[in-house]
Amino acid sequence: MMPDAINLREKLACFSEHWSPRVVAEMNDYQFKLAKFEGRFVWHSHDDTDEVFLVLAGRMGIELRDGLVELRAGEMYVVPRGVEHRPFAEEECHVLLVEPRGVVNTGDADGELRAENDVWV
Amino acid sequence: MMPDAINLREKLACFSEHWSPRVVAEMNDYQFKLAKFEGRFVWHSHDDTDEVFLVLAGRMGIELRDGLVELRAGEMYVVPRGVEHRPFAEEECHVLLVEPRGVVNTGDADGELRAENDVWV
Numbered sequence: 001m002m003p004d005a006i007n008l009r010e011k012l013a014c015f016s017e018h019w020s021p022r023v024v025a026e027m028n029d030y031q032f033k034l035a036k037f038e039g040r041f042v043w044h045s046h047d048d049t050d051e052v053f054l055v056l057a058g059r060m061g062i063e064l065r066d067g068l069v070e071l072r073a074g075e076m077y078v079v080p081r082g083v084e085h086r087p088f089a090e091e092e093c094h095v096l097l098v099e100p101r102g103v104v105n106t107g108d109a110d111g112e113l114r115a116e117n118d119v120w121v
Numbered sequence: 122m123m124p125d126a127i128n129l130r131e132k133l134a135c136f137s138e139h140w141s142p143r144v145v146a147e148m149n150d151y152q153f154k155l156a157k158f159e160g161r162f163v164w165h166s167h168d169d170t171d172e173v174f175l176v177l178a179g180r181m182g183i184e185l186r187d188g189l190v191e192l193r194a195g196e197m198y199v200v201p202r203g204v205e206h207r208p209f210a211e212e213e214c215h216v217l218l219v220e221p222r223g224v225v226n227t228g229d230a231d232g233e234l235r236a237e238n239d240v241w242v
Contacts (some may be wrong), residue, residue, distance in 0.1 A: 005197070006191075006196060006198065007195065008197065009195050025173070025199050026199065027170075027171040027173045027220075028170055028171050028202075028217075028221070032197070048147075049149055050148040052146070052148045056195075070126065071126050071168070072144065074128065074129050074130050074177075075126040075127060075128050076127045076153070077126050077127065078148050098148060099148075
């Protein structure tokens with residue numbers, strides 16, 4: 001069976017929860033996940049992997065301990081492994097995340113924003 | 122030093138060659154590459170890896186031996202490892218490719234469309 005093209009906008013229309021990534025595709029042992037950000041996330045890091053943020057719509061920022069990265073639609077950023085970061089968005093922002101299968105959204109942190117992992121949309 | 126956000130549109134403005142991917146970011150041992158497609162590529166496959174196509178602007182298609190995938194802006198497709206494919210675009214199309222570092226654009230094929238690898242923009 002040949003899979004169809006994955007339409008990111010259609011997939012984004014299928015969920016509304018913030019900070020709760022949904023897997024849309026796998027490439028080798030990596031996953032492409034859609035997420036909706038609004039408000040401030042928790043400080044965390046991923047010790048074993050870099051993490052890609054690609055903004056599809058809206059604006060977001062990533063606080064780092066030594067600075068701030070601002071991202072608009074059509075911009076991407078790679079948070080290096082082990083680097084503490086805290087994403088935020090003043091208004092709802094739609095993001096494509098790329099990271100290895102099994103990465104939990106809150107990394108080394110925990111708390112109520114920890115999302116169930118490997119949820120597909 | 123903290124790298125800046127990567128603006129894909131600005132990066133796309135920096136080159137004009139077709140079928141000649143330019144690396145814009147690395148995540149672990151994977152690379153994110155921008156490419157401009159126009160015309161028909163060569164039939165090829167990548168025996169060791171899946172390959173992601175994410176269309177940023179325009180339209181493209183991917184011929185498969187048993188079908189055809191059509192992609193518009195905001196759509197993505199994962200060509201599984203080992204699957205023969207031939208990308209094409211009637212008019213110029215801008216694409217984000219994701220694949221492991223070291224993957225050559227023509228895969229197991231060769232010829233004049235084989236691009237220099239690991240060229241950054």
